[in-house]
Amino acid sequence: MNWREKIFALILGVISLLVAWGIGAIIFGSLPLITIQEWLTSFYLFFSQGIGYLILGGIVVALFVLLALFFFRFLLPQKEPVITYHTPEGKVKISFDSIKTLSREAIKDVEAITEIDPQVERAGSSARVILNLKVKSLSSSIPELSNLVQSQVKQKIEEKTGITLKEVRLSVDLLSPQSSEGKEATSEVTVENPFTSDSETSQK
Secondary structure (H helix, E strand, O other): OOHHHHHHHHHHHHHHHHHHHHHHHHHHHOOOOHHHHHHHHHHHHOOOOOHHHHHHHHHHHHHHHHHHHHHHHOOOOOOOOOOEEEEEEEEEEEEEHHHHHHHHHHHOOOOOOEEEEEEEEOOOEEEEEEEEEEEEEEEEOOHHHHHHHHHHHHHHHHEEEEEEEEEEEEEEEEOOOEHHHHHOEEEEEEEEEOOOOOEEEEEE
């Protein structure tokens, strides 16, 4: 969901809450129906005076239409996102789900990793893989593990799909020994891709 969709979702949520509040207030008698009628009349009179009010009214109507389209969008079947590239033989499409599956397969045998949650983002004509990992804190060092994971994922995906990845980014949760006893104790380490020029490592 991009920032435009987030704004529309926020506005739609606020409007839904206001409508729910109004209906509840009428049903439980805390807001007389005559008051609602007066508000609607005032609203109509406000937008029926002058060209400026008409323009503002048009903006309000357009906003509600956009909100309705945003809502109806979720009722339509969503196309699976893909990465497309061209070869001398023709066009090739690789789905995001395929890239996620290959990412899991590439590092499934790494003992230090207890959980893998891959995400894929479009990066121009290529893709960016973001791996959310849960790792045993005492099993191996983060730099060694990061290099191993990033190189294996990059190699696996590029060999199997022909896509040259933009970057492989890691977000690592270090599980403390207490985690096995039901206590939550994690620290997150974000590792940038060593295959790009702006490689860096930050620990939170």
